[in-house]
Each structure stands twice: as C-alpha cells, then as structure tokens.
Amino acid sequence: MxxxxxxxxxxxxxxxxxxxxxxxxxxxxxxxxxxxxxxxxxxxxxxxxxxxxxxxxxxxxxxxxxxxxxxxxxxxxxxxxxxxxxxxxxxxxxxxxxxxxxxxxxxxxxxxxxxxxxxxxxxxxxxxxxxxxxxxxxxxxxxxxxxxxxxxxxxxxxxxxxxxxxxxxxxxxxxxxxxxxxxxxxxxxxxxRRKAEQGSMQLQGEAQELLLEEILQEQFPNDLIVEVGKGVEGADCMLIVRSITGTEYGKIIFESKRTKGWNNSWVEKLRNDMRNKQADVAVLVSNVFPKNMDCFGEKDGIWICTFKEVAGLT
Incomplete structure (x- = not known):
C-alpha cells in the first residue's frame, strides 16, 4: 500500500x-x-x-x-x-x-x-x-x-x-x-513506506478502538468502560455491566478488527483474553466474517458482529 x-x-x-x-x-x-x-x-x-x-x-x-x-x-x-x-x-x-x-x-x-x-x-x-x-x-x-x-x-x-x-x-x-x-x-x-504504513495501521487501530468505546459509552451510559490499552496487541476494551446503583452484573470484553480477510486465530486468541481478564462474554467486532457467516452470531464461544450491530448484540 x-x-x-x-x-x-x-x-x-x-x-x-x-x-x-x-x-x-x-x-x-x-x-x-x-x-x-x-x-x-x-x-x-x-x-x-x-x-x-x-x-x-x-x-x-x-x-x-x-x-x-x-x-x-x-x-x-x-x-x-x-x-x-x-x-x-x-x-x-x-x-x-x-x-x-x-x-x-x-x-x-x-x-x-x-x-x-x-x-x-x-x-x-x-x-x-x-x-x-x-x-x-x-x-x-x-x-x-x-x-x-x-x-x-x-x-x-x-x-x-x-x-x-x-x-x-x-x-x-x-x-x-x-x-x-x-x-x-x-x-x-x-x-x-513500510514504517509509514505501520504507523498508519496503528493509528487506524487506535481510531477504531476509540469509535468502539464511543458507541458503547453512548449506548450504555450507566456501565463502566475500561480501556485495555491503545496500541497493545489483544482486546481493546472491557464493558463492566452495572445497575443504576452501581452493582456489577458481569464483564464483556471487546476486540475490533478491520482487515480484508478473516483469520480463524482471532477466535482462540480472544477466548484466551477473556479468561485472562476474567470476562463473562467476549465480542469480536469485525468488518469481515468467517466462512458460512454473513451477520452477527456465535462461533466457538465468541460473539461476532459488525460496528452497527454492537448495540443490539449487547
């Protein structure tokens, strides 16, 4: 590129x-x-x-x-x-x-x-x-x-x-x-060119993480959104589901992808991140889907959806 x-x-x-x-x-x-x-x-x-x-x-x-x-x-x-x-x-x-x-x-x-x-x-x-x-x-x-x-x-x-x-x-x-x-x-x-592309990809990833956090913050203002770390390989953020009084009901871990093709290793990696972060649910937000999938759904214990489907899935 x-x-x-x-x-x-x-x-x-x-x-x-x-x-x-x-x-x-x-x-x-x-x-x-x-x-x-x-x-x-x-x-x-x-x-x-x-x-x-x-x-x-x-x-x-x-x-x-x-x-x-x-x-x-x-x-x-x-x-x-x-x-x-x-x-x-x-x-x-x-x-x-x-x-x-x-x-x-x-x-x-x-x-x-x-x-x-x-x-x-x-x-x-x-x-x-x-x-x-x-x-x-x-x-x-x-x-x-x-x-x-x-x-x-x-x-x-x-x-x-x-x-x-x-x-x-x-x-x-x-x-x-x-x-x-x-x-x-x-x-x-x-x-x-390679270094510029790497920097551009990192910026795109960070912008994507911010967009995901904004969507979650807008849809779930009472819940707590914890940033995992921009530019760090792994999950992007954690959504801690809370009641109006602040009682925690569970944790949902999110990771976003924007690539040209699907990679099956993403699912296993996100499952490991879910265990490490002690989350209850893992969501992979991607613009591409695995074979035999064309909309949001569950694969090997991981929920997969697009950015438009994030609010409806949670």
Missing part, C-alpha cells in the same frame, strides 16, 4: 517512493552524463597523445631508414672502390709482368692474350659478387624495416587493447556503484 505525500498548499498527493526515486534517478542520470563526458575527454586526450607518439615513431623509423640507406651506399662505394683498386693493381701488375715476361721469356702473344682474358673474367666475377652483396644488404634492410613496422603495429594494438579494457572496467565499476546507490535508495524508500 503506497504512502502518499500531500502538498500543504495545493493538496496534490503523490507516492513518497516515486518522489524519492525520480529525484535520485535524475541525480544519477546527471552523474552518469558527467562521468561519460569526463571519460570521453580522457579518451580524446589519450588518442591525441597516442597519435603524437605514433607520429614520433614514424619519424624515427624514417630517419632510421635514411641512415641505413646512407650506410648501405657508403658500404657499396667502399667495396666498389676497394675492388676496383685491387683489380687495377692486379691488372697493372699483370701487364707489367707480361711485358717483362715477354721480354725475358719471349712467350707467345696468344698466351698473354688468354691471361688478359682470364683477368677480365675474374674482374667480372668479382663485380657480380659485389652486386650480390649489394642485393643481400638491400634485402637485410627491407627485412629490418618490415620487422620494425610489425613491432610498431603490435605495440599500437596492445596499447589500444589496454586502454579499451581499462575504460570498460572503469565504466562497469562506476555503473555498479551507481546501480548500488539506486538500489539502496529503493530499499530506503521501501523501508520508509
């Missing part, structure tokens, strides 16, 4: 838990929007830093490529220069030796021509070796560049995964925190 809150000026009523929930939901939405905005700004800042770092790595990689190309060119020039010098020295020495040998040994010109051709072939072979070495250096450079790019891409992927996981974890923790706060507020609203 929801508890309503009424405006003291306009009299408009609304459920108390709705007021608490809507206000807190609005506060939670504002907190979530602020938190999301903060996280978006952090992600933007991290992405800018990441792009800056990536640009720096690309520049470093480009410089490394240029440096490797420069070193390769220098190495090629050194090898080529050294090879050419060796070949020239060998060829020059060979030619000088050939002239000396031709002069000294008078060898045939055919043999010298063959030797010159052999030297020329040797030169071509060494030139091919130089080209092969240049190609090997070029392949090594390309391999280093591919490995560097792959390493950079892997580093970028790992950093992006870590940032995504961290962001998701922080978001889930914040969401759980806000959900718990909302759940706590719902529990608080439910507890406030």
């Amino acid at each position: 929801p508890t309503d809150i009424k405006c003291p000026k306009c009299g408009f009523g609304f459920p108390m838990e709705d007021a608490v929930s809507e206000e807190y939901k609005k506060e939670l939405r504002e907190k979530m929007l602020a938190y999301q905005k903060q996280k978006d700004e952090e992600v933007k800042k991290q992405r800018e830093e990441f792009e800056k770092k990536e640009k720096s790595l690309q520049e470093t990689l480009s410089r490394n490529e240029q440096e490797l190309a420069r070193k390769l060119a220098e190495e090629k020039n050194k090898i080529r220069t050294s090879l050419e010098q060796d070949i020239r020295k060998n060829i020059a020495g060979d030619f000088e030796n050939q002239i000396r040998l031709l002069t000294e040994a008078n060898q045939s010109s055919d043999e010298k021509l063959k030797e010159a051709r052999r030297k020329e072939l040797e030169y071509l072979r060494k030139e091919q070796e130089l080209l092969a070495k240049e190609e090997e250096l070029q392949i090594s450079l390309q391999k280093q560049l591919i490995e560097a790019r792959a390493s950079l891409a892997e580093q970028i992927r790992n950093e992006e995964i870590k940032r995504t996981e961290l962001k998701e974890t922080e978001f889930q923790l914040k969401l759980r925190e806000l959900e718990k706060q909302l759940d706590d507020q719902k529990k608080l609203a439910e507890e406030m």
Whole structure:
C-alpha cells in the first residue's frame, strides 16, 4: 500500500517512493552524463597523445631508414672502390709482368692474350659478387624495416587493447556503484513506506478502538468502560455491566478488527483474553466474517458482529 505525500498548499498527493526515486534517478542520470563526458575527454586526450607518439615513431623509423640507406651506399662505394683498386693493381701488375715476361721469356702473344682474358673474367666475377652483396644488404634492410613496422603495429594494438579494457572496467565499476546507490535508495524508500504504513495501521487501530468505546459509552451510559490499552496487541476494551446503583452484573470484553480477510486465530486468541481478564462474554467486532457467516452470531464461544450491530448484540 503506497504512502502518499500531500502538498500543504495545493493538496496534490503523490507516492513518497516515486518522489524519492525520480529525484535520485535524475541525480544519477546527471552523474552518469558527467562521468561519460569526463571519460570521453580522457579518451580524446589519450588518442591525441597516442597519435603524437605514433607520429614520433614514424619519424624515427624514417630517419632510421635514411641512415641505413646512407650506410648501405657508403658500404657499396667502399667495396666498389676497394675492388676496383685491387683489380687495377692486379691488372697493372699483370701487364707489367707480361711485358717483362715477354721480354725475358719471349712467350707467345696468344698466351698473354688468354691471361688478359682470364683477368677480365675474374674482374667480372668479382663485380657480380659485389652486386650480390649489394642485393643481400638491400634485402637485410627491407627485412629490418618490415620487422620494425610489425613491432610498431603490435605495440599500437596492445596499447589500444589496454586502454579499451581499462575504460570498460572503469565504466562497469562506476555503473555498479551507481546501480548500488539506486538500489539502496529503493530499499530506503521501501523501508520508509513500510514504517509509514505501520504507523498508519496503528493509528487506524487506535481510531477504531476509540469509535468502539464511543458507541458503547453512548449506548450504555450507566456501565463502566475500561480501556485495555491503545496500541497493545489483544482486546481493546472491557464493558463492566452495572445497575443504576452501581452493582456489577458481569464483564464483556471487546476486540475490533478491520482487515480484508478473516483469520480463524482471532477466535482462540480472544477466548484466551477473556479468561485472562476474567470476562463473562467476549465480542469480536469485525468488518469481515468467517466462512458460512454473513451477520452477527456465535462461533466457538465468541460473539461476532459488525460496528452497527454492537448495540443490539449487547
């Protein structure tokens, strides 16, 4: 049963838990929007830093490529220069030796021509070796560049995964925190509603007891009405029947109920109250009746009636 809150000026009523929930939901939405905005700004800042770092790595990689190309060119020039010098020295020495040998040994010109051709072939072979070495250096450079790019891409992927996981974890923790706060507020609203209902039921019970006492006082002004105790579980009041001179003839114990359904335990409980209070008659005043009863009557030694039937029953 929801508890309503009424405006003291306009009299408009609304459920108390709705007021608490809507206000807190609005506060939670504002907190979530602020938190999301903060996280978006952090992600933007991290992405800018990441792009800056990536640009720096690309520049470093480009410089490394240029440096490797420069070193390769220098190495090629050194090898080529050294090879050419060796070949020239060998060829020059060979030619000088050939002239000396031709002069000294008078060898045939055919043999010298063959030797010159052999030297020329040797030169071509060494030139091919130089080209092969240049190609090997070029392949090594390309391999280093591919490995560097792959390493950079892997580093970028790992950093992006870590940032995504961290962001998701922080978001889930914040969401759980806000959900718990909302759940706590719902529990608080439910507890406030329950306490308000308990207070309302107690007030209704006390008002019902007062009404019963007023009816008895009006109908039996010469009799004595003794209050058992408002808010105390058990019988509501005792009617001591007296004569005009004050002589007591008997005691009638009363208990009132206003509920949606009948409970058979009320009869046994009121019988116990009758014995404890040493009453002669017990009357249960209720707006509901047990099965097979629709008006005042007796059940297991207890009289049952409505508020309208109280005067007639006594």
